[in-house]
Amino acid sequence: MIAAQNTSYLAKLPAGLKFGALLVLSIGLYLIGSWQILLVLLILSVLILLSARVNLRQLRMPLVTLLLILGIVFVSLGIQTTWDSALVSVLRLLTMCMFAYAVSLTTTFDAMLELFQQVASPLRHVGANPAQISLGLSLAIRFIPELKRVYLEVREAQHARGLANNPLAVAVPLVIRSLRIAEDTAEALEARGYDSAEHSK
Amino acid sequence: MATATTSQTRNTVYVAIFAAMIAAMGLVPPIVIGIVPVPITLQTLGVMLAGALLGPVRGMLSSLIVVVLALAGLPLLAGGRGGLAVLLGPTGGYLLGWIFGSLVIGALFKFWVLRQKSQTGRIITGLVSVIIGGIGVIYLFGIPWTAAVTGLDLGTSAIGAIAFLPGDLIKAVVTALVAVTVHRSYRALMS
Numbered sequence: 001m002i003a004a005q006n007t008s009y010l011a012k013l014p015a016g017l018k019f020g021a022l023l024v025l026s027i028g029l030y031l032i033g034s035w036q037i038l039l040v041l042l043i044l045s046v047l048i049l050l051s052a053r054v055n056l057r058q059l060r061m062p063l064v065t066l067l068l069i070l071g072i073v074f075v076s077l078g079i080q081t082t083w084d085s086a087l088v089s090v091l092r093l094l095t096m097c098m099f100a101y102a103v104s105l106t107t108t109f110d111a112m113l114e115l116f117q118q119v120a121s122p123l124r125h126v127g128a129n130p131a132q133i134s135l136g137l138s139l140a141i142r143f144i145p146e147l148k149r150v151y152l153e154v155r156e157a158q159h160a161r162g163l164a165n166n167p168l169a170v171a172v173p174l175v176i177r178s179l180r181i182a183e184d185t186a187e188a189l190e191a192r193g194y195d196s197a198e199h200s201k
Numbered sequence: 202m203a204t205a206t207t208s209q210t211r212n213t214v215y216v217a218i219f220a221a222m223i224a225a226m227g228l229v230p231p232i233v234i235g236i237v238p239v240p241i242t243l244q245t246l247g248v249m250l251a252g253a254l255l256g257p258v259r260g261m262l263s264s265l266i267v268v269v270l271a272l273a274g275l276p277l278l279a280g281g282r283g284g285l286a287v288l289l290g291p292t293g294g295y296l297l298g299w300i301f302g303s304l305v306i307g308a309l310f311k312f313w314v315l316r317q318k319s320q321t322g323r324i325i326t327g328l329v330s331v332i333i334g335g336i337g338v339i340y341l342f343g344i345p346w347t348a349a350v351t352g353l354d355l356g357t358s359a360i361g362a363i364a365f366l367p368g369d370l371i372k373a374v375v376t377a378l379v380a381v382t383v384h385r386s387y388r389a390l391m392s
Binding site for chain 1: 209210211213214215216217218219220221222224225226228229246250254262266267269270272273274275276277280281282283284285286289290291292350351352353354357361371375378379382383386387390
C-alpha cells in the first residue's frame, strides 16, 4: 500500500478530506439495503481505483485474502438467511474496501501518519509526548528489517543444530537478541544526549 | 529530571523493538493449514510476547504502533495487507483486539504471574494469562466485529474463529514458556 509514485487527481486531494469522505461513505453504505445500488457503487469504486492509476500489483494479495473471506461469508450467510441479503452484505464490504484501497493507494504514508497525529493531538493533554511518539514510530520502522534479519539468522542457526521445529529454540534467542538491540540503542541515544522529555513546565 | 528522561527514552526503544518484532513476524511467509486457507502467521505471537515481556502500557503501545503503521499504509500485516481497508473489512476487530489483548496480558503478568514464587506456578499462571488476553480478549473484539460487519450471527462468526484456535493455543504455550524464561534472566524488565 505504498502510494509514493501515485500522482493522480486523488493524490492531490488533502488526506483529511479523503479520510473524512471514506468515513461518511462507510456509514452511508450500511444504510443501503439493495444489491442493485451496491453493485453500481462497487463498479463506481472500481472505476475510481482504475482512474487513479493505482499500482494494481499491490492489491493482488490483499484482494485474494479478502475475496476468500467474503466467499466464506457469502456461502454461510446465504445458507443461514437469504441469498439476497448475503449478496448485499458481501457487495457492501467489497465496495467499502475498494474505496478504502482508493484512499490508501493515493495517500502517501507520511501524509496519512501526519493525519493520524493530528487526529490524536488532543491526547497531548492527557500526557502523551509527541516527541516520544515520533521517536517510537521511526525506531519501529527502522527496527523492522533488522529484526527480520535476526529472525532468519536465529532460525538458520537452530536449523543447523536440528532445532528448526522447536519454537522455543527460535523464540528465546530472538527475544534476548531483540532486548540487547534495544539496550544498545537506548544507550547510544543517551550517550548522544538525546532528550525528548518536555521542558515546558 | 535526568533519570526520568533516561527511562522514558529507554521505554520508547523497548516499545519500538517489540512493535518491529510483531511486524517482522508478519513478513515471514504464512503457512496454509488444511483445506480452508487460513493464513497462520506468528504475528499474534509477537502481540502476546509484547504484553508478557513489557507489561500492560508498553506492551499495548507496541501493538498500537503496528496497527497505526499498518493503517497508515505499510504492508505489515500477514499476506502483505495494510491500509484503511484492513480496519473496515471483516477481520478488523481482531486488529483492534491486539491492542487490548497485549494490555490485558501485560497487566496479568505484572500483577499476578510475576508474583508467583515457583517456576511451575509462573508457567501455569502465565499460560492462563496469555490465553485470557491473547485469545479471549482478541476473539472478544474479532468475533462480534465480523458478525456486525457481515451480518452473520455470532455463532457462525465464532466457528470461523475456531480455525485459528489450535495455532493460537500453540502460540500461547510458547509465549508463556519464553516469557517465564526471559523474565528469569531479565528481572528488571517490568519494574
